[in-house]
Amino acid sequence: MLKRIVVVYLFLIFSFASLFSQEESPVISYSGKPKEYIIAEIKVTGDLNNDPNILANLSGLKVGQKITVPGEEISDAVKKYWEYGLFSDVKISAEKIEGNKIYLNIYLQERPRLSEINFIGLKKSEIEDISSKISMMKGTQVTPYLVDRAERYIKEHFVQKGFYNTEVTIVQRDDPDNPNHVFLDVEVDKKEKVKVRSLRFEGNEVFSDNKLNRFMKKTNEKGKLKNFFRTKKFVQEEYENDLKSIIEKYNENGYRDAYVVYDSISKNPDNTVDIVIGIDEGNKYYFGNITWVGNTVYPGPYLSEKLRIQKGDVFNQTLLEERLYMDDDAVHNLYMNNGYLFSNIEPVDVRVYNDTVDLEMRVYEGQQATIDKVIIKGNTKTHEHVIRRELRTKPGELFDKSELIRTVRELSQLGHFDPENINPVPIPDPDKGTVDLEYNLVEKANDQIELSGGWGGGMFVGSLGLKFTNFSVRNIFNKEAWRPLPTGDGQTLSLRAQTNGKYYQSYSFSFVEPWLGGKKPNSFSVSLYRSIQTGTSSGYYYGNPYSNIYGGYGYSSYGYPYYGSYYSPLEEDPDEHMKVTGVSVGFGKRLSWPDDFFQFYTQASYQRYDLKNWIYFLMQNGNSNNLSFKVMLSRNSIDNPLYTRTGSNFTLGLELTPPYSYFDDIDYSSEDLSDSERYKWIEYHKWTFKGSVFKPLDNALKLVLMAKVEGGFLGYYDENKKSPFEKFVLGGDGMSGYSYYGSETIGLRGYENASLTPLTDGRQDGNIYNKLSLELRYPLTLQPSATVYGLVFAEAGNSWSEFRDYNPFGLKRSAGVGVRIFLPIFGLMGIDWGYGFDEIPGSPDANGGNFHFVIGQSF
CATH class of the missing domain: 2.40.160.50 (membrane protein fhac: a member of the omp85/tpsb transporter family)
Incomplete structure (x- = not known):
């Protein structure tokens, strides 16, 4: 009996871990003679929101495991629970001991869950921005880490907007209606924006202070007329980017050794800063000899011609990178447009003497990459053949960057996908010398409805128009394709009717097939239309009907006559009318010369006019x-x-x-x-x-x-x-x-x-x-x-x-x-x-x- 009391006493000593917070891991010490036991049972108790079996597994202890009491196993288990950060209280005790078997009880107090966050001192738009950043949803466990992270994110958010002295206070209070739930009151005091009072440069001779200031896009002095439309707030991140911009401008003008020697930021009582930037401009350099090594596909003189940089030009690192990689006609694109997906060009300074830099362009050409698979993703409505017929990148062909860009353009022109989210992803396999192309698309609704109505001039005016831009004629008789209309083949069907009763009626129908026959980009179009316009009683004429189309007698956007800025009652006059019936048929063809951006279109149309006493x-x-x-x-x-x-x-x-x-x-x-x-x-x-x-x-x-x-x-x-x-x-x-x-x-x-x-x-x-x-x-x-x-x-x-x-x-x-x-x-x-x-x-x-x-x- 005494033995059991001693053991239980020792376990009570272990439970001191509940006195420590998550941030202070407990230091556990033991007294007494250690003894081995076999865990017979592990029970988890407390106010729990999770499965006790899952919580028991978090301890690392298992039934049947040998442990030493006192020993490291129990202390390690306590430490683990604290490290998870999900519990505010942890106690491990022995319910009973039978021989060498021990029955453990783990008492856990889970940290409270979030009922709601209340923001104080912020606008609605600011609350929306902050909420998306801190990502604390209702039901989330409120841990010290999450609270600290929320405070840090809020401060960083407003620092980026120029509120450099933002203070954040987060108060936690119990929710009386939900046990173990809390409210978080987040009070934000943004203070005033920190602005730049003065900006001064030292050591600069090549560029004036005003010129250097213009290079700094986001850091500008307040109170200067020249900066009226520029931001004057001080943001550390933007300021550091502006320092880089200054050096880039020096580099672009040949000063490749320029660097910021020092910069000092002094805070003032009026919530402004004074900035002093010291610059070592260095010497001005020029391009020397440019040689090419490793190139076998294109000769060096041809590559130099495409580079468009001559010996004696001012050394410009930005221009060099643009001419090598970034421009549409960049040197590297010669390789990329010819299948050399794995190619690379590395400019190396081989000799710097006086004010001249000799460069060696080290070319790694690699092997040509062949397109293996072309994968289409994201087309939920448009049929795949409509997309694939527009592709300029097809399996078995050499990779061509220009054709990849052109394909993106062609898919944008279809109008069925969000042009901002057409994302082609090359998936290269250098070992096989192949590349898969994955086109990620986002469908967008592009069918259009026109429905309008109104009352004017003593009559009702209405119009109804339907335009289906991704129609499918071949699926008209397919019941399963009507969702609610047969779509997916890229055809355009338009229907429109407009009327104000007996005085004006207009009906039209048109259909466009962009790929007639489905094999070539030859378009076919047909349209039909009919309009009927009747006259008005001669008693309603006023002055010269065409003295000013909108100042005297004219036609409104609905197609019926009006007088000046007011409408007059109309009466049908059967002695006046104009009826027009028309039909047109068109055929378009995409040309390949002079280039395949050209199109040729031809149309035949017929109109028949029937006029009676129509004086206009x-x-x-x-x-x-x-x-x-x-x-x-x-x-x-x-x-x-x-x-x-x-x-x-x-x-x-x-x-x-x-x-x-x-x-x-x-x-x-x-x-x-x-x-x-x-x-x-x-x-x-x-x-x-x-x-x-x-x-x-x-x-x-x-x-x-x-x-x-x-x-x-x-x-x-x-x-x-x-x-x-x-x-x-x-x-x-x-x-x-x-x-x-x-x-x-x-x-x-x-x-x-x-x-x-x-x-x-x-x-x-x-x-x-x-x-x-x-x-x-x-x-x-x-x-x-x-x-x-x-x-x-x-x-x-x-x-x-x-x-x-x-x-x-x-x-x-x-x-x-x-x-x-x-x-x-x-x-x-x-x-x-x-x-x-x-x-x-x-x-x-x-x-x-x-x-x-x-x-x-x-x-």
Whole structure:
């Protein structure tokens, strides 16, 4: 009996571990004579949230194990529990001892779990940022480590934002409604931002203080006009990066030995710092002889020509790296585009004398890599054959970096995947000389719905449009493919209807197959459309209907007439109508010469006009037919259709009709000809040109400059048989809610819609136009769910009736700002505010400040 009491007493000594925190591992000492026992049972007790068997295993003790009491096994078990950091109390005791068998009881008090975090002193947006960083979810065990980590992360977060003296206090209090649960109150006092009061340089002679200050992007003095748009807060990490930027600029100008000798940061009572930076500029160096070793595929002189660095040029380490690896035409890309995936070029200084550095380019070519497998991942809706037919990298071919980049571009152009997340991953196998290519894609919704309705002018106006951009015709009769529509083959199906009752109706259907036959990138398209426009009672006419298309009588975006800025009741007049029926068929082909960015497109279309007492065109009564043929040559190399960063897009088009007046033996100068006779078959030739170039202005490829030029000319075969419908309508947002039937609507922001279109006898008569645009864009978000970017623009343009009046320099100028939003289900939308600088004769209110809404188009 006495023996058992002694043993139990010794185990009570072991339980002193509960007096120590996790941060202070207990130092255990024993007294008494050690004796061996066999563990017969291990029981875990306490207020537990986890399985006792799992908690018992954490001790490292097992039933049947021999242990010494007192001994290291028990103390090691206690230490393990403390090291896990999950328990606030640990006790190990012997419930009983029978002979050499011992029955252990492990008492554990688990640390409390989190009920909720309450942030004090932070804004909602700041709380969201902090919560994502500290990652403490409800139900998480609250350990000292997690609390310390949360405090550290919060401080680091605000230090990065310039709040250098942030104080964080975390208080833990019990949750009365949940046993062993706690609330954490996190109080954050950001204090004021630490700013730079003075920034001074010492030892610099090559660059002035102002110049060096410009090299520092994130560390700038406050109170200086030159730094008005630059950050003045002091952030240690950004400051260290700026120091590196200074040395990089020295290196780029030949001072390869330049370094920061010292820098001192002095804190001031007003929460600012004074910075002094000492620089040793060293000597200026120049490139000497450049030799190539290890190269067998390309001769040294050819590589030197591609390097474009000559002996005597200022030594520029950044330029050297760009010309070797980073530029599109970099030397290393010669190898990468020819299968040498494992190649490498290492520039080595072999001789430095006076101010000259001789370089030896050590080339490791390796063996050519052949593409083994091409793996497609992430296509949840688009069928794999639609993707694979766009690939420029196919199994069995040599690896080609340029074709890999081109493939990414082609997949972006499909519009079915998020262009920002197309991620090709090469998986090389140097032993086999092969590489697998894994294309990781993220599908994005790109079908679009247009549904609108409203009440105006005493009538209901509504439209419904559906555009399915990844349709599958071959699966129409496959019931399993309707989810809710058959999709995945990359075809485009569009349906649209618009009506305001008896006065205006419009219906259209179009279908595009981008790979006719499925083997070649030859597109096929077909469209059908029908519109009906009735007249209004003559009692509602007011003044000259075309004195100003938007200031007198015109057409709203819904297609019905209005008067000035107010609507008037309309009455159907069966004596006035215009009915148009049309069909077109097109065929496009991707060319391989001059390069495979070129495309050729041809289209045949037919329109039939039925007019009765329709006073708004040169032709007012009768039927007219338009059989036209269009050819277009285009080159499109833009990288991303939603937010373009690089590339260009040029289009040259010609649309023409047969020259009926040359062979029909009709004297069209005769005033006795009726409209039906004169315009039975419309004739014209229409030339258009559009070109745009995109150039990124920063290394992050976010700030993009777009430059665009366009123009058009509408000609005729007989001046007495000019087309009554084909015109260029210039000005405003560029949207033609009301169809002008053959006319092309061109936007010029800052002016009212159509206000830059010349009038002849009160009718729009724009036969020539040209326009110039500059646009600076910056993205706000580039997510699959929404692409949003802001822009500033400057543009100029004008239109003329006759070629003799054409003046390419007599342009109307404007400038402004805007935003574009692309939502997959609705397409592209936007709003611009533009200011027109030039007055329009006869329309004094056409220029000035104007808002423009954009739907389904981009300037």
